[in-house]
Structure formats: C-alpha cells, structure tokens
Amino acid sequence: xxxxxxxxxxxxxxxxxxxxxxxxxxxxxxxxxxxxxxxxxxxxxxxxxxxxxxxxxxxxxxxxxxxxxxxxxxxxxxxxxxxxxxxxxxxxxxxxxxxxxxxxxxxxxxxxxxxxxxxxxxxxxxxxxxxxxxxxxxxxxxxxxxxxxxxxxxxxxxxxxxxxxxxxxxxxxxxxxxxxxxxxxxxxxxxxxxxxxxxxxxxxxxxxxxxxxxxxxxxxxxxxxxxxxxxxxxxxxxxxxxxxxxxxxxxxxxxxxxxxxxxxxxxxxxxxxxxxxxxxxxxxxxxxxxxxxxxxxxxxxxxxxxxxxxxxxxxxxxxxxxxxxxxxxxxxxxxxxxxxxxxxxxxxxxxxxxxxxxxxx
Amino acid sequence: xxxxxxxxxxxxxxxxxxxxxxxxxxxxxxxxxxxxxxxxxxxxxxxxxxxxxxxxxxxxxxxxxxxxxxxxxxxxxxxxxxxxxxxxxxxxxxxxxxxxxxxxxxxxxxxxxxxxxxxxxxxxxxxxxxxxxxxxxxxxxxxxxxxxxxxxxxxxxxxxxxxxxxxxxxxxxxxxxxxxxxxxxxxxxxxxxxxxxxxxxxxxxxxxxxxx
Numbered sequence: 001x002x003x004x005x006x007x008x009x010x011x012x013x014x015x016x017x018x019x020x021x022x023x024x025x026x027x028x029x030x031x032x033x034x035x036x037x038x039x040x041x042x043x044x045x046x047x048x049x050x051x052x053x054x055x056x057x058x059x060x061x062x063x064x065x066x067x068x069x070x071x072x073x074x075x076x077x078x079x080x081x082x083x084x085x086x087x088x089x090x091x092x093x094x095x096x097x098x099x100x101x102x103x104x105x106x107x108x109x110x111x112x113x114x115x116x117x118x119x120x121x122x123x124x125x126x127x128x129x130x131x132x133x134x135x136x137x138x139x140x141x142x143x144x145x146x147x148x149x150x151x152x153x154x155x156x157x158x159x160x161x162x163x164x165x166x167x168x169x170x171x172x173x174x175x176x177x178x179x180x181x182x183x184x185x186x187x188x189x190x191x192x193x194x195x196x197x198x199x200x201x202x203x204x205x206x207x208x209x210x211x212x213x214x215x216x217x218x219x220x221x222x223x224x225x226x227x228x229x230x231x232x233x234x235x236x237x238x239x240x241x242x243x244x245x246x247x248x249x250x251x252x253x254x255x256x257x258x259x260x261x262x263x264x265x266x267x268x269x270x271x272x273x274x275x276x277x278x279x280x281x282x283x284x285x286x287x288x289x290x291x292x293x294x295x296x297x298x299x300x301x302x303x304x305x306x307x308x309x310x311x312x313x314x315x316x317x318x319x320x321x322x323x324x325x326x327x328x329x330x331x332x333x334x335x336x337x338x339x340x341x342x343x344x345x346x347x348x349x350x351x352x353x354x355x356x357x358x359x360x361x
Numbered sequence: 362x363x364x365x366x367x368x369x370x371x372x373x374x375x376x377x378x379x380x381x382x383x384x385x386x387x388x389x390x391x392x393x394x395x396x397x398x399x400x401x402x403x404x405x406x407x408x409x410x411x412x413x414x415x416x417x418x419x420x421x422x423x424x425x426x427x428x429x430x431x432x433x434x435x436x437x438x439x440x441x442x443x444x445x446x447x448x449x450x451x452x453x454x455x456x457x458x459x460x461x462x463x464x465x466x467x468x469x470x471x472x473x474x475x476x477x478x479x480x481x482x483x484x485x486x487x488x489x490x491x492x493x494x495x496x497x498x499x500x501x502x503x504x505x506x507x508x509x510x511x512x513x514x515x516x517x518x519x520x521x522x523x524x525x526x527x528x529x530x531x532x533x534x535x536x537x538x539x540x541x542x543x544x545x546x547x548x549x550x551x552x553x554x555x556x557x558x559x560x561x562x563x564x565x566x567x568x569x570x571x572x573x
Binding site (some may be wrong): 047101102103104105107172175176178179236238241254266268271290291292293 | 367375416418419420421422426428459461464467510511512514539540541542543544
C-alpha cells in the first residue's frame with residue numbers, strides 16, 4: 001500500500017480546519033506539530049546593539065523567518081507561516097505606550113498614571129503612524145515579498161480591550177479603577193475595543209491584499225475573517241465583573257469575525273468558562289493549562305464542556321502520547337490536536353499522523 | 362467610640378475613608394498604635410486573605426482592602442517608629458531576573474504587610490545577587506520569589522541555589538507564580554510554595570516559625 005503523504009497541502013488543511021470550525025471533521029482532525037531542526041542555524045546572526053533594534057529590524061526578522069521555515073518540514077496541518085511580531089502590546093502602542101523588549105517577549109510601559117487619564121484616552125484616536133505599527137506593516141509587506149508564496153504571513157498577536165488598558169494603566173491600577181470608576185472603565189474599554197477592531201481590519205486588509213489566508217500564532221486557516229480573541233486580565237476579576245464589564249468589549253472585538261477561537265489561559269480563567277461559552281458566534285476554544293498543570297488528558301471534562309456547548313476545541317498536548325490519549329477519549333469531532341513538544345524526526349511525526357488517521361476512521 | 366472590630370470590618374470591606382476615620386478615633390481615644398495594627402488591621406487583612414482563598418473575592422477587592430490598610434498605616438507608622446516598635450519578621454520580595462510582571466508579587470507583598478511583616482520590595486527583574494545582598498542587609502527571615510513566565514523559572518532555581526549556598530540559616534525561601542508548583546519548589550530546594558496570595562500568608566507564618 002502506498003504510504004500516506006503527510007506533507008502540508010493547503011487545500012486539504014483548509015478543508016480540515018473548516019470542518020473543525022463547524023465542530024466536525026473530515027478524514028481526521030487538524031493536526032499541528034513540529035520536528036526538531038537538524039543541523040546548525042543557517043539564518044542571519046544578530047549584530048544589533050540592543051534588543052529593541054533587533055526586534056524592530058524587519059530585514060533581520062524576515063530573513064530569520066525564511067531560514068527557519070526553509071529548515072522546517074511542514075507536516076500535517078501546521079501552516080508554514082511566520083507572524084510579524086513586536087509583542088501583543090502592539091495595540092497599546094496605538095495610544096502612546098512604549099515597548100520594552102526582552103529576549104523572547106515584550107512589555108509595555110504604563111502611560112496613563114491616573115484614573116482621570118482614562119478620559120484623555122477616550123478622547124484620543126488610535127495612532128497608526130507610530131513606529132511599532134509601521135514596523136509591523138513593513139514586516140508584513142517584506143515577508144509576503146520574500147516568501148514568494150512558499151510560506152504564509154500570519155496576522156500579528158493583538159491584545160484586546162482590557163489587556164490593552166492593563167498595559168496602559170497597569171493591571172493593579174485598572175483593578176482599582178473598576179472599583180472606583182466602573183462607568184469610566186466601561187467607556188474606556190469600548191474605546192479600546194473599537195481601536196482593536198480597527199487594528200484587526202487594517203491588518204486583515206493588508207494581508208488579504210497580499211493574497212494571504214487568515215492564520216495567526218495558533219496556526220488555523222480560514223479564507224475570510226478569523227482570529228483568536230482573549231482576555232488575560234479577567235483572571236483577576238470576579239465572574240460578575242467579567243460578565244458586566246468585560247464581555248461587552250469582547251463581543252465588540254468578535255463582531256467582524258467569521259471564525260473565532262477563544263484563548264483561555266490558565267486555571268484562574270476557568271471561573272469565566274460559562275461566560276465565554278455563551279459568547280455569540282464563538283466557534284472554538286483554545287485551553288492553555290500552563291506549566292505544571294498537567295497534560296491535556298487531565299482536562300477532558302473541560303474539553304467535553306466546550307464541545308457540549310457546541311464549540312470545537314484546540315487540544316495543546318504535551319507530546320504524541322498525550323494527544324492520542326485525548327483523541328481516544330474524545331473522538332475526532334471538533335478536535336484539533338497540537339503537539340507542543342517537537343518530534344525528533346519527520347518519520348516519528350509521520351507515524352503519529354498515521355495513528356491519528358487510524359483512530360479517526 | 363468605635364471598636365477595633367469596626368476597624369477590622371472597614372479594612373475587610375476596603376472602605377478607605379472609614380478605615381482612616383476609625384483609626385483616628387481609636388488613637389484619640391487612647392488605643393495604642395500596636396493594638397490598632399495587630400487587633401484591628403491585621404485581622405481585617407486576614408479576612409480578605411481567607412475570602413480570596415475561597416474565591417469569594419478577587420484581586421480588585423483585595424487591592425481596595427490593602428489600600429485602606431495602607432492609608433491607616435500612614436497614620437500609625439510614625440507613632441510605631443517613635444515608640445521603637447517594628448514588625449517581628451522581615452521579608453524580602455521580588456520578581457526574578459528576566460521577568461517584569463509584578464502584580465502577583467505586589468499582592469503577596471500587600472498580604473505580608475497586612476500580616477505585620479516588614480516587607481522590602483526589590484521590584485521586578487531582580488538578579489540572584491540582589492536577592493542575596495538584600496537578605497543579608499536586612500537579616501531577612503523570608504525571601505519571596507515570584508515568576509510569571511516559564512522562561513524565567515531557571516532564574517528562580519539560580520536564586521535559590523545562591524541564597525542556600527550563602528548559608529543564611531535563618532532565611533527561608535518561598536516561591537510562587539502562575540507556572541510554579543509544589544513539585545518545582547521541591548525540585549529546586551525552596552522551603553515553601555504558595556498557590557495564591559491568601560495561602561502565602563499561612564505559608565510565610567509557618568516558615569518563620571509563627572503559628573499560622
């Protein structure tokens with residue numbers, strides 16, 4: 001029998017994701033995985049004086065992306081893509097925040113020191129001419145050119161309304177604002193949500209004009225608007241505040257989306273699961289248990305709760321065994337398997353994909 | 362005249378103005394500042410810690426309670442200092458090197474202050490050497506390490522190793538943060554682990570030898 005071809009094929013992957021978005025499956029669930037890169041790094045070496053210079057250098061970032069993608073076999077439904085990135089606080093830079101860059105992540109400096117500054121924020125339109133935003137636009141255009149349709153350009157990571165406000169005010173100050181001035185916070189959050197939607201629309205328009213499908217850091221596919229709404233800040237607040245104050249901004253952020261997968265991050269977010277599952281139009285849930293909180297197979301009840309509410313799930317499995325355990329327990333409908341640790345070689349990844357096929361029959 | 366229990370209730374409810382007024386009235390009526398702290402404010406923050414552990418309140422409610430206590434302490438600390446009274450235990454706290462997240466560290470800091478620890482907050486991105494120097498300088502009973510990022514957990518391990526290697530026998534090390542577990546604390550040789558800000562007070566008291 002001819003061995004099954006597990007190379008990435010756009011049309012097949014897109015069809016698998018489309019079935020998954022709808023809570024079903026085709027021949028098997030979408031599977032994303034990666035394989036350890038053999039040999040030494042062949043991309044450019046950084047000679048930047050600062051991390052800021054390195055992060056903000058489109059040429060270096062895109063050349064690094066090309067080298068990485070060329071060295072990585074695209075298997076299963078892992079979209080061979082690269083996401084232009086200065087960190088998710090990109091949306092806070094629309095209101096004057098400056099980013100601080102670490103080796104692998106970035107933060108933003110809080111620029112609204114007082115509660116009353118939220119009034120100034122509400123009166124301020126987003127600045128899409130700021131250097132961080134312009135750098136992202138440059139990276140997208142450059143990547144689309146250099147990738148020459150061999151790879152895809154992903155939509156950047158964007159913090160939503162309350163995470164944007166937390167970036168601008170600081171999370172503690174925002175917590176106090178919620179107690180001291182809830183109506184002001186509500187108005188500010190809706191202003192932030194409108195800016196987020198405008199940011200999304202601009203990026204989507206740029207990517208669509210370059211012939212790119214919708215994908216982002218979590219590697220789904222859709223030919224139309226799709227994204228991964230989130231709110232890390234709501235881990236800090238009660239279910240009541242989540243429903244009354246935060247959900248309206250999330251609904252506004254989801255309004256332009258044909259497809260959406262909610263990023264639910266960490267055990268402290270679990271109190272908001274029922275609220276999240278009631279979001280109109282939400283297709284799917286990405287549950288991130290976080291380090292030390294068990295394999296994916298420890299969260300079967302949560303996956304079942306999501307599927308019971310009509311939502312598909314992205315399963316972030318520790319390894320192949322964890323992924324297969326979840327697949328055996330849940331079945332293939334509405335499941336997207338992501339294996340978070342690398343396969344040692346393409347052969348092992350292929351064996352895993354064969355097993356997923358067999359279990360999905 | 363208000364009672365110390367009124368002060369406890371005002372702090373627990375996060376009523377800043379009431380907390381300050383009651384503190385002033387208690388002082389005017391001759392209640393000692395140490396009594397006001399230990400029998401009025403500390404029990405209020407203990408209530409908050411218990412409610413937080415039971416998920417009855419969340420971070421905003423905890424922060425307004427801590428803010429109320431802080432306002433009262435502004436009145437009381439000069440009086441305590443002039444009487445030569447200081448907290449029995451000293452704690453150093455910070456977010457480990459490479460990590461700029463501070464809300465978890467700040468919550469623990471507030472709760473420890475609310476439990477009448479003297480707290481020296483080193484801020485974020487704190488190197489192992491700075492932790493050690495501060496622990497020596499302040500003769501700390503406790504060092505608290507916070508991390509939000511999995512990528513900075515190795516910095517926590519380095520910090521524990523350096524402090525332990527310095528042989529500060531009277532200094533206990535406690536760790537916490539979203540990716541941290543008891544198993545990780547055991548692995549790196551930390552003396553204690555707290556899953557949340559409420560538990561952090563109980564563990565801290567146990568570690569420094571005070572009945573929880």
